[in-house]
Amino acid sequence: MALQLGDTVPDFTQESTDGPVHLYDWAAGSWVVLFSHPKNFTPVCTTELGAVAKLKPEFDRRGVKVLGLSVDAPGNHAGWVADIEETQGVRLNFPLLADHDRKVATLYGMIHPNASDTMTVRSVFIIDPKLKLRLSLTYPASTGRNFDELIRVIDSLQLTDGHKVATPVNWKPGEDVIIVPSVSDAQAREMFPAGWTEVKPYLRTVKSPA
Numbered sequence: 337m338a339l340q341l342g343d344t345v346p347d348f349t350q351e352s353t354d355g356p357v358h359l360y361d362w363a364a365g366s367w368v369v370l371f372s373h374p375k376n377f378t379p380v381c382t383t384e385l386g387a388v389a390k391l392k393p394e395f396d397r398r399g400v401k402v403l404g405l406s407v408d409a410p411g412n413h414a415g416w417v418a419d420i421e422e423t424q425g426v427r428l429n430f431p432l433l434a435d436h437d438r439k440v441a442t443l444y445g446m447i448h449p450n451a452s453d454t455m456t457v458r459s460v461f462i463i464d465p466k467l468k469l470r471l472s473l474t475y476p477a478s479t480g481r482n483f484d485e486l487i488r489v490i491d492s493l494q495l496t497d498g499h500k501v502a503t504p505v506n507w508k509p510g511e512d513v514i515i516v517p518s519v520s521d522a523q524a525r526e527m528f529p530a531g532w533t534e535v536k537p538y539l540r541t542v543k544s545p546a
């Protein structure tokens with residue numbers, strides 16, 4: 337069965353551009369973003385890897401480790417890494433799994449045979465420090481992902497894990513949030529002594545607590 341939110345993600349050991357990665361040891365209590373690329377030396381993937389390398393300081397600031405995956409042999413990665421540096425102006429600064437035997441791709445359901453039986457789809461998994469799956473998304477090979485959106489989701493997850501709030505549509509850090517329905521008004525008065533706005537009894541917005 338496909339991995340579902342809240343599941344403990346499966347462990348693996350696989351070769352990468354930085355040597356073998358044993359997921360559970362490598363994650364070491366950090367958040368992890370694991371994302372797949374259909375194939376080496378493909379144009380959309382090249383732009384995505386460059387963008388993620390540029391965003392690395394943003395992931396670092398949030399305690400997130402990033403891990404790419406491509407179903408190519410380790411020896412095949414070096415030339416592509418050089419191309420990424422040449423064309424995107426940035427050196428790859430996170431490991432790229434060389435999933436040549438599709439061990440990880442199969443374990444995580446990244447191959448969708450009716451789309452392609454040789455390439456992975458563009459999967460993303462956000463994994464929390466307890467190794468639980470918190471987000472999964474699947475994009476087609478022809479559509480590059482929006483990694484700013486993934487950072488936005490991480491900001492939401494990290495905020496809502498620490499406070500009894502949820503984030504509304506198109507929320508960005510610093511904007512008002514929603515008091516979760518399981519919190520009664522009496523509890524909310526203790527949690528948010530400065531008050532909140534009641535749009536409807538089930539829709540209460542409040543200044544972001546962090």
Ligand code: BEZ
Binds near residue numbers: 375379381
């Ligand atoms: C790409 O990454 O550019 C790509 C990969 C597979 C199909 C189409 C585009």
